[in-house]
Amino acid sequence: MNKNAKRMRNLPAKGKKFKIVKGGKAAIATGALALTIMLASCAENSAADGTQGGNAGSTGKPAVSTRPSDVTTVAPLTDGTHTSVFYEEIPFETVYIDTPDMYDDEQIVKEEGAAGKTEVREHTLYKNGKVKDVWQEKITLAEPQKRVILRGTKPSVEIKENTVTETLEKYSTIYEECGTMEVGTKKLKTEGKNSVAVRTYRYTYIKGELAGTEVVAEEISTRVDEVILVGTKAQTFGLPFIDAAHGGVDYKLTQSFGGANNHRGLDFAVYYGDPIIAAMDGTVIEAYDAGYFSKNNILWTYGTYVVIQHDNGFRTYYAHLSRRTVKKGDKVKKGEVIGASGNTGRLNTTATGPYAGTHLHFEIRKYNAKTGVYNTVDPKPYLPWWR
Numbered sequence: 001m002n003k004n005a006k007r008m009r010n011l012p013a014k015g016k017k018f019k020i021v022k023g024g025k026a027a028i029a030t031g032a033l034a035l036t037i038m039l040a041s042c043a044e045n046s047a048a049d050g051t052q053g054g055n056a057g058s059t060g061k062p063a064v065s066t067r068p069s070d071v072t073t074v075a076p077l078t079d080g081t082h083t084s085v086f087y088e089e090i091p092f093e094t095v096y097i098d099t100p101d102m103y104d105d106e107q108i109v110k111e112e113g114a115a116g117k118t119e120v121r122e123h124t125l126y127k128n129g130k131v132k133d134v135w136q137e138k139i140t141l142a143e144p145q146k147r148v149i150l151r152g153t154k155p156s157v158e159i160k161e162n163t164v165t166e167t168l169e170k171y172s173t174i175y176e177e178c179g180t181m182e183v184g185t186k187k188l189k190t191e192g193k194n195s196v197a198v199r200t201y202r203y204t205y206i207k208g209e210l211a212g213t214e215v216v217a218e219e220i221s222t223r224v225d226e227v228i229l230v231g232t233k234a235q236t237f238g239l240p241f242i243d244a245a246h247g248g249v250d251y252k253l254t255q256s257f258g259g260a261n262n263h264r265g266l267d268f269a270v271y272y273g274d275p276i277i278a279a280m281d282g283t284v285i286e287a288y289d290a291g292y293f294s295k296n297n298i299l300w301t302y303g304t305y306v307v308i309q310h311d312n313g314f315r316t317y318y319a320h321l322s323r324r325t326v327k328k329g330d331k332v333k334k335g336e337v338i339g340a341s342g343n344t345g346r347l348n349t350t351a352t353g354p355y356a357g358t359h360l361h362f363e364i365r366k367y368n369a370k371t372g373v374y375n376t377v378d379p380k381p382y383l384p385w386w387r
Contacts, residue, residue, distance in 0.1 A: 090116030092144040102152025113147025169195040181231030192226025257378040265363035270341040282310040290344035303345025317363035
């Protein structure tokens with residue numbers, strides 16, 4: 001603004017004289033000249049402020065007054081109250097409304113703002129050519145309208161992680177021969193483990209669309225092959241019952257092999273109903289219940305009995321059973337239950353009652369290649385109690 005510009009208030013009518021107070025000196029001019037000075041001053045003020053007053057639109061800038069700030073008071077020729085009018089802009093307010101339906105980098109103007117307008121009337125009281133009082137009154141011509149902006153809260157960028165286990169290489173099974181284990185037996189030596197990768201993936205989504213994938217953690221395990229021991233040692237005979245070392249009873253031997261009556265096996269005083277087990281792997285070749293044979297056949301003396309054929313050229317007999325749990329043709333393993341002890345068939349006892357003479361008659365017969373016959377042998381040298 002031109003600092004020499006002057007603002008005139010309450011100019012007298014054209015042709016009338018008035019005073020201009022400046023630097024202590026008085027000057028006389030006509031009303032027309034004073035009007036020319038006032039108009040020039042207003043033009044300079046307008047150019048310097050860059051505003052014409054009124055509504056500033058949606059700028060939201062502070063209020064701008066059309067009244068110059070460096071007006072020199074012009075004393076009128078007459079005393080009284082003189083009024084000047086100018087206008088101020090009322091800035092509008094911006095209000096944000098959050099919405100989850102939009103992303104956090106999005107905004108939409110829902111309502112445009114508008115500045116308000118105030119009319120300012122400044123009154124000056126002159127007395128004896130001097131200013132005695134100055135006061136203002138303001139009149140709101142237009143209220144400001146708020147600017148409303150919708151602002152999104154939904155994340156525009158999302159990071160998600162997921163850990164997965166992926167198999168890279170499966171383990172193999174290796175069989176190793178073991179001379180201390182019997183033929184047909186197996187034992188797990190080393191547990192097999194696959195080579196796997198445990199990876200953590202990080203996924204980046206931009207506005208719901210997958211924008212990138214990266215591996216942020218990875219752990220890979222080494223493959224371990226499974227090792228199974230396979231027995232190569234020739235299988236030996238076990239006891240035909242469960243002994244105390246394996247949770248059973250060490251039964252008493254009541255009759256040995258041979259003797260005056262040419263006993264063909266061993267008799268064990270196994271309690272009635274206790275389990276009888278296969279002494280070695282094999283195949284059941286005979287399985288009969290008491291009463292199948294008449295007393296004209298010597299086999300009736302065995303009562304309920306089972307015969308197992310073994311691959312090493314031996315057969316085992318289990319007689320006087322109360323019941324059997326296998327049938328002809330069944331494959332059995334060493335230690336597998338084949339029946340329960342009892343007192344069927346012919347028993348050498350004078351006792352009475354259903355459990356009288358209860359025992360297990362056990363035989364081992366060995367194949368004779370020259371005669372093609374299985375001959376009975378003393379079981380003691382083949383059983384663990386006597387080896």
